[in-house]
Amino acid sequence: MRRRTLLGAAGLAALAAPVLAGAPAFAGTGGFTAATATRDTTGAYRLAWACGAARVTVTATTDPYATTGVAVGSGAGTGTLDVPAGALPAATRWYFRLVADGGDALVVADRSLGFASARNFRDLGGYRTTDGHWVRTGLAYRSNTLASLSDGEQAALTALGITRDVDLRNVQERHDDPDRIPPGVTYQVADVEDLTHGVGFHDGAVLTLVEAVALGLLGGTGNLGQRVAYPFLVDFTGADRAYRGLLTALAGEPGATVFHCSSGKDRTGWGSAVLLSLLGVPRATVEADYLASNTYLGNPTAVELSWLRAAFDEADSLYGSVDGYLRQGLALDDATIGALRTKFLA
Template sequence: MSRTTKNGLIPRVPAALLLAAGTLLAGSGVAIAEPAVPPALAGLLDTASSAGSVAPVADAPRLATVDNFRDVAGTGAGYATPRGTVHKGVFYRSNAIVPNDADLATLSAVGLTTAYDLRGPDEIAQKADRLPAGVAYVNIPILAGNVNELVARIHSPEDARQEMRKMNRDFVTGEVERAGFAQLLTSLAETDGAQVFHCTAGKDRTGWTSYLLLTIAGVDAQTIMDDYLLTNEYTAESMAKTLAYLRQTQGDAVAENFGPLVGVEASYLQAGIDQLTADFGAVDNYLTTGLGLSTGTIGALKAKLVG
């Protein structure tokens, strides 16, 4: 960063903390305590008991060391669509999958077949995935641009918010990003069994992927936005520890300026949605024209989600 402090020193924000605007804990060694059940989900946890005689798929387990691991379909009966509820146990989303032994055992019981890592090499070097035995690992980097340049542009909280909005717009306009999402969605459609996709914090690249899947399924816009914002509840404790770490090591000003990178705000996802609408008119056109997906691939995804 080019900005100096009162004593003339240039505050140094470790690049590993800022990779992809979602890696502020990468390599920090900050312990993550087990998060509480998000209040927004409390009323949904017991709804499965009224779903009928067919045994429902269990909610995604809460993991202490992978705190943003969750089912794309939501909890309880799953998110509603005009064609029925979204199928649970098919697609999972997550932050970096670096579980402790207890969480690894819990994750093993989920029955995953494939994990898609959307991070770049520098992020992976900080936190390499630790997957259950037998789970295939696929790396699909989805991020263009230079992290150091991003850091240099942030001098205020609003600068950070602008960078997050730009990232989501790039998911629509960027060739590297579109190619990555096309590869990911095609793989999700063609691969059997339960699958998980993730980035570092499980909120930006992962959040956009979830937005696309839930839109394909027919989930309403408000529910999709509410799901996107659940990151702030699932990771509330780790976000607080990230900010505390930044204050301790970089000072209050840096923590304040970079704070908006840690969580999500509605305007971030909305920026991508608005760009998609401006460039393609509708998600279907983005999928076919922007990503080059076939109608067969989109149909396969829809069948997995609600078919």
């Protein structure tokens, strides 16, 4: 029913092995209110953080669960640290462990993996929630198509501990451009446009379409078709099955998961927004992650905020809230929601 600094040479031997499934959770992170790691085109890193401690010590590691690594420097409780290009040896990915003098620790990394064939391949971790938790880095990745991964990029998936690939594309897209993934990665189809179980909508399709067109015209959009399509990510029962499959897989997979569509911005964008919302990430941060596809894809008009908001509006209209959408539309039970929060929140 519609309800309307300097790197010391010593310590390189302490670098950890690749990510291990079932590794222990990170230490408490309550002292950090902000933290980022960004890598520029030269390979240099800029680290920035804020916490109530007097001092923060930083180590670099190739394993987000390692408690030791390469000392790269320290700074004040609120500060920045630069790691010059070439200061760290080549690795699939570098993580930075920030340890406050009070004992709180937080792991951050540059979100992008820098894949030439999948420019929108990026980590969904490293975001702070409204209640002070952090989404763990290195467990969930969003991407555009994986059909052209090079041998080196496939090897990187293995090194990152990725054990599941969830494909949100339709049958024609999967046929024309099948994923290239390494052995040991489980392939799962979660077709958002799947018609094999019939065509069903939670509200009349015509009503949803008319309202979407009207709101798109009134609000203005650079792509009316996209603006109209987003409410159907919530209203179409086939999409429910796909996103339920995605979230259930994320909850139960012992290793890391990558999920994707073709461009990694629309179907993947909504899946990412739903996961981050479930974890308690503020809406403004969710929207910023969504809009980041414009940067990663090198197209300032790849996505538009009104499209994402149209999907959230549809969830509110049909179910009263995102939580209602999760429990009624996607039929997620308490155990699955609890497992997601336990797995992804530090």
